[in-house]
Amino acid sequence: MGMPESTLVEIRHVSKSFRAVHALRDVSFNVRPGEIHALVGENGAGKSTLMKILSGVYRKDSGAILVDGRPVEIQSPHAARRLGIGIVHQELALIPDLSVAENIFIKRLSGRLGFIDWHGLYRRAGELLGSLGFDIDPREKVDRLSVAYQQIVEISRELSENVRVLVLDEPTSVLAPKEVEQLFAALRNLRAHRAGLVYISHRLDEIFRIADRITVLKDGALVGTVLPTEVTPDDLIGMMIGRRLTAMFPKRGCTIGEEVFCVDGLNRGRKVRDVSLSVRAGEVLGIAGLVGSGRSEILRAIFGADLKEGGKVIMAARPLRINSPRDAVRSGIALVPENRKEQGVILSMPIRKNITMPSIREVTGSLGVIRSRKEQRLAQQYVDSLKIKTRDVDQEVADLSGGNQQKVVLAKWLTTNCRVILLDEPTRGVDVGAKVEIYHLINDLARSGLAIVLVSSEMMEVIGLSDRVMVIRDGRVAGVLEKPEITEVNIMGLAVRGSTAGAAAASQTCRRRGEER
């Protein structure tokens, strides 16, 4: 830890409220040179408010901020940068059509007389990336890089402005395990160069691997700062939610029925190649694989969101003709898409209108006139049964937390009489508590006889929820794991190498197809 007395940045008794709501109450926190300081807490615990104060987006109401031991007022993001504080947001802010080097030096592109010194630009960018331990071509366009590399570019951009304290907000939420390793290597490198890192994440396993200290916030207040060696993940969850979370993944104990849904020889571009799968009623089929291996693309092709180039989709032994999402919905297939805000909900519309979107005809009278009383009741019914926390069904979806937004997406599909639900990253950007609720919901749905296909980047989620796990590698089925073999090691083995010790590497086929006809 070095000199315990020296801190790069120190926050002392900072409070901040928005109207009547205390977003932060008397929070103290510091970052030392050469440390990775994890900041954890549920959504709404105050992490982002704290970071926004640190990076000059918000002004604190009271308390003090010290940089290098001197009190400062951070009045703008620009001022924060001048003090050496940078932030890398969850949503990357790169310009996809520009090169790596242009992105890194976006604010200082022009040299003498307003001309760009390309040689110098590429050289300096290369040096910066090299110092992080990465060999990325500074001439490459950013949109051709993997997300992990894009993140490295974003970090480099901050470093190019002599940032000494770097805040990383959920940096691994879109990364595959291998990419996480790359990012961690870069972070360790920065730590070795005596930078101070604030690492915000929901992923506890990562925090235990990388963090030197962990600070927990809850309801805007400081719960405590601990060393990872002092606590267990369960302790940490306990600190975050105020109680111990014994069962993240509920045991189901339900009977798995007949095969209801299968896909045979699905093809679409390079991301979906000859994929076959089958799901039974009451079963959760997990699809695992690295980011970019084609998991989401499989779901999209099944659902008709992307046109498939070949393959059959079969429901209850009847082949379906699916050329659009509409066909899929009418056939009883639902998709909870990967990107909730862009694909799942209409943020500016009330909960009611979102929930009844796919089943609007159910509440429509003659001449296409919506029967509002009936619609109201239908929406209310699902708000109640899914425990969506809201004032009323007319509240805009934008006002809800991520978990509740995701429940709106689920509610939307439950109003249809779908038999198959395709879940694509159902808990992305959702806090721990809401995650558990969604896990319970998924189990309830399976118990009610739905067939569920679950894509998730969170290994624990796939393992904890699935009855079987299909592992995808480069768009192909690498293997299917049954219950005792569903382990992290086996999944990773298949995902990375395409083989594993105990796995049935055979592809799935529609077992009952022949018998039924």
Place this chain on the structure above:
Amino acid sequence: MSLRQTESGGSASQDHTPASGRPWHKAIALVLEYNTVLIFVVMLALAASVSDVFFTEKNIFNLLRQVAGLAAIGLGMLLVILTGGIDLSVGSLTALASVLVAFFLGSMPLLPALMLTVAISTLCGAVSGYLVAARNMAPFIATLAMMTIARGFAFIISKGSPIIIEDPMLNGFGSAYWLKVPLPVFVMAAIFVLVAFILKFTVFGRMTAAIGSNETAVRLSGIRTGWYKFAVYCVSGAFCAVAGIISTSRTGVGSPIVGAGSELDAIAAVVIGGASLSGGKGTAINTLLGVLILGMIGNIMNLMNVPGYPQQVIKGLIIVFAVLFQGWQRRSDA
């Protein structure tokens, strides 16, 4: 679940809308929410103060009759803009309809002539709609093409000069009254009620606004987004026919040059009415107010004997201020 407290702690802040708090906060919020109404009222007050004749029955109904056509195309434009599109062809379609109805009257009775005119104009809208919805063409481009094509046909059919109509029914319609109200005003009212009803109570209206807000989410909900996008251009085309027919009946000629630039007036009316050009936001009543505001600008200045060129400058300034005003409103919402 046990996590309810923590979550509600996070979302509680959203429960406080800017309107909560002191009464004058509420008043400001109310004014900002209904700022189109406010602009409208200010215009009325202005009109009353600068001219004695503004609030005469004759002037009011004259004004309403003048804007009836613009109201029709503006309300069609609103539907298109709600989906996130734009229809630049409305001015040309108005001219085409104006010419067509006069042309058809040369060889057939009034009713089939009207029906054929509406059908062709709707078909033109359908072509734009097809290009946008099925061929993924940018609405700006598709309707720009339709704009010049329709104008060209209007000139071809009329051979470049106005076609005089002799039908007494149609000729009388534009200048006739019922209960002292000019007949075109009833047409305007009917179209307004229709669009308001569609937007507020029907699936069509719901999906139109939803598509403009988030087309992907709507499509992934199993909704035929393409069909709705196609349909709004058809409706816009049909409303243009109404505007064209009104124009012909008022002036007594089918003219290939009417409606020049009225696509921009229609867009301006929709925007003054607080709609977002990126779609999803806008109401029929506000668009109608937008149309009236535009009409009043001209009317007031005519009453004050302001010449035509300064009128254009002032109109532009009013559009700028109306939209700036809405920008403040949006910020106060955040």
